[in-house]
Amino acid sequence: MLLKILKHVAFLLAIGLGAASALSAAPVDCRAGTYRLADGAIVDVAPSEGTALRWRRLDGTTGLLSGPGPEYRSTLGWTGRPAGIIVSFTPCADRGIRFGGTQGRRIDFDTTETSFRSGEVSLAGRLVLPRGAGPVPIVVLVHGSEHDSARELYSLQRLLPAMGIGAFVYDKRGTGGSGGAYTQNYLTLALDAVAAAREARRLAGGRAGPVGYQAGSQGGWVAPLAARIEPVDFVIVCFGLAVSPADEEREAIAYGVSRHGFGPAAVAQANDFAEASLTMLRSGFQDGYAQMEEARRRHGSAPWFRHVRGDVTHVLMQKSEEELRRIGPPLFAGLQLDYDPMPVLRNLDVPQLWILAEEDIDAPSAETARRLDALAAAGRPIRVAIFPGTEHGIYAFETTADDERLSTRQPEGYLRMMRDFILTRHLSGDYGAQLSGAR
Incomplete structure (x- = not known):
């Protein structure tokens, strides 16, 4: 999840921090x-x-x-x-x-461009409906941690209407055509999502059927919070988590080491790198460098060291202190490392579908699945689907000789599963996934 942010680092270092918003000025490819x-x-x-x-x-x-x-x-x-x-x-x-x-x-769709307010910030949005006059479900697409324009890059804004479902896509604050400063404050982002859902309903008018959220990655912390603030008809979370961002990093470090055959002792030692990364993030990149070097000194020759990855740790380890002090603070603005999503999820009555990747190395899914199943057993309206052999993004992948993953495709049942849940709030069949939770 946090890794999406780090993918911008080399680009921003090369052409300046203003480049992210400059991308939105590129002409739309016809x-x-x-x-x-x-x-x-x-x-x-x-x-x-x-x-x-x-x-x-x-x-x-x-x-x-x-x-x-x-x-x-x-x-x-x-x-x-x-x-x-x-x-x-x-x-x-x-x-x-x-x-x-x-x-x-x-395919021609009924498309409406809009600008709407969330607090004092103006956000750029777009409603895309299948052609027709009758009501259709509308999905508000909630962002992950990326800095890109969702209106430019999100294919779901068209694939959903192609399946008879409306979509509302908007650029998160500080990206694309939206104002404000980029932030990872989940309450702020949830209030933006609430404003987007209101705008989607307003624009759709009589064509608005059930309205809900579809959220990927970091959006898994945002969409349930938005639905708790102002209820919607459904929430779909894809490759999101029911643990804190800090625990995400710890779990990702542990998973990366254990999946290569190393035991609890190695996992415990590897956690030193996660804690150093968390110190950097908590301090706004003012501290943690000596802690990281000490972890490297102690464990750099261990046989498991080359498998230390995490969501962001492996990238932080490759960057100089000067780079991270300069680039880190704006890229991780507002990040809430210790945000606990469970109080929201325990009290959310909105039907939810959580779609997880079994082999997610960025956001390991095992603990999240366990927590969601426990919530479902306690009566929360949660379905959990785990696609085997997939990684972050619900992508099947190949593994190279140097252990790099190359994504190949999404499972055949992935979009069908979302379509059916949006249309009926139920699933029929297993779609090639392992299903659990409320029925």
């Missing part, structure tokens, strides 16, 4: 959109890294399109290997695509 192919399949195309595009299908497959065109050879997921799919686009005015030899045309 090829971005959702297409219906002649065989009935749906494919979404969204901006990705640099000038590249990324396609996604409802079955979870995905690939990167880059190069000069006019024909693009797709990769398999994030592996960089060719997928054997060639994609081309018609001139923008024609709104067409040729995907793997099958023609398709852009």
